Amino acid sequence: MELDIYLEAQMKIKNQLIIIIIAILSVGVLIQSFIASKYIDNYFNSYIMQEYNQNIARISLIAQEIIADKESSSNSRPMMSQMAYRRTLSSYMSDPIVEINIYSNQGRLLFTSSGVMGQGHMNFGNNQEDSLELEADIFDVSNDENQKIGNLEIIRNKDVKNWQTSVLFNKALYSGAAIAFISVAIIAGLIIWIVSAKFSKQLIDTAYYASKIEQDDQVDIALSETVEIKQIQLTLLNLASRLKLKTKIRKEKADKLSHETRTPLTILKSNIEAAIDKVIVLDEQNLSLCLEQIDTLSEMMTNISDIITDDSDDTSVELSELDLTKEIKNIIKSLSLQYSKKNIALTSSLSNELLIHSDKNKINQSVYNLLTNAYKFTPYGGKVDISVKKLDNSVTIEVADSGMGVKQEELDKIFTAYYRSNEHKETQGDGLGLYIVSTNMVLLGGSASAYINESKGLTVKLEIPLKHC
16 A cells, blocks of 8 residues: 555656656746747748749849830830740749739730630639739839839739748748647657656655655665755754654653562561561661652652653753762662562671762662672572672672672673663663663763673773762
């Protein structure tokens, strides 16, 4: 169905392009033909009028001879001479001249071509007699001394446009223009068909790509050689990249939020289950711990809409002075019940007090993630140790487990979002815990690294500046 729509749209664009361009070319050819025909027609009319005037000059010379002969010998000239004049003048009896009459000064008709033109003249008259409008031109005939000796009357077609030569010429001219128009239309149609097929395909491909962006589908597109189409395609590619980035950021934020809610929920669940099983007593200290986790969840839920819909990366840092030892002890206590379920020994090497200037929430989140991650991959009866060391300008936190570990070549990948080792596919998780830790360390100006420890488990090391700059 989608392919049919694609092909139908391609044909529509192609046909529209062909119609528009052929129409433009047709108008151009018609205008050019009209202008050219006007110029040529005017030039040709001038030319045939010039020819007509030249013929009149020649006929006048013959008329001079005829009048001179008639006046000198009356009708005594041999018949052959009269016939010779008729044959000579008959050669000028062509369009537009219909009849030639020669008169003496006294108005006596000395010569007429009427009835002499023969069948050809009669045919011409029969063919156009009804449509011709005749006109007589009178010219003086003078002798060599420039004395008027008679008159020459030329009866001709009045309108130059109706002269047979002009009519035939115009027919040929317009026929040629029509043939040129048809030829140009056919050739242009073929060329446009080929070119439009290419352009329309590129436009349809671009539209198809845009529709796929709207549907959030991944498709490739070959960039057009046409600058304008290529610009549109590049704009769409940039738009697709931005949309993918926004989608990725939103998904990442949603997944991080989901991951972050598990820790307080797990702590709450562990304490409530332990209280039900009478393993612990919900005294003031334990209730304060539960309330703290509830406050954390409430804060997350309050800002959940802003966190997910905000397309920018969360790079904010809220700095305060905190006792790192105290924070880690609270986290260990909150997770102790959970660890006891798998009989995992959770040990620590901490100083009495360690004050740093950093983001409390991001540090607590990072430590929670490391300890819950270690718990997840450490088998029953295993061991997890957390140690803190103060250096000159920084502090290091190391969480070592006796779990399954990872391969050496995977150490650089475990801090990547959604990465999960092939060895641990069956273990529940989303692959975001260590990624969040690494992101937090970057924001705090620190670093996160990992190595395989002596127990073949994994040790993750955090280095945090004592004072965030």
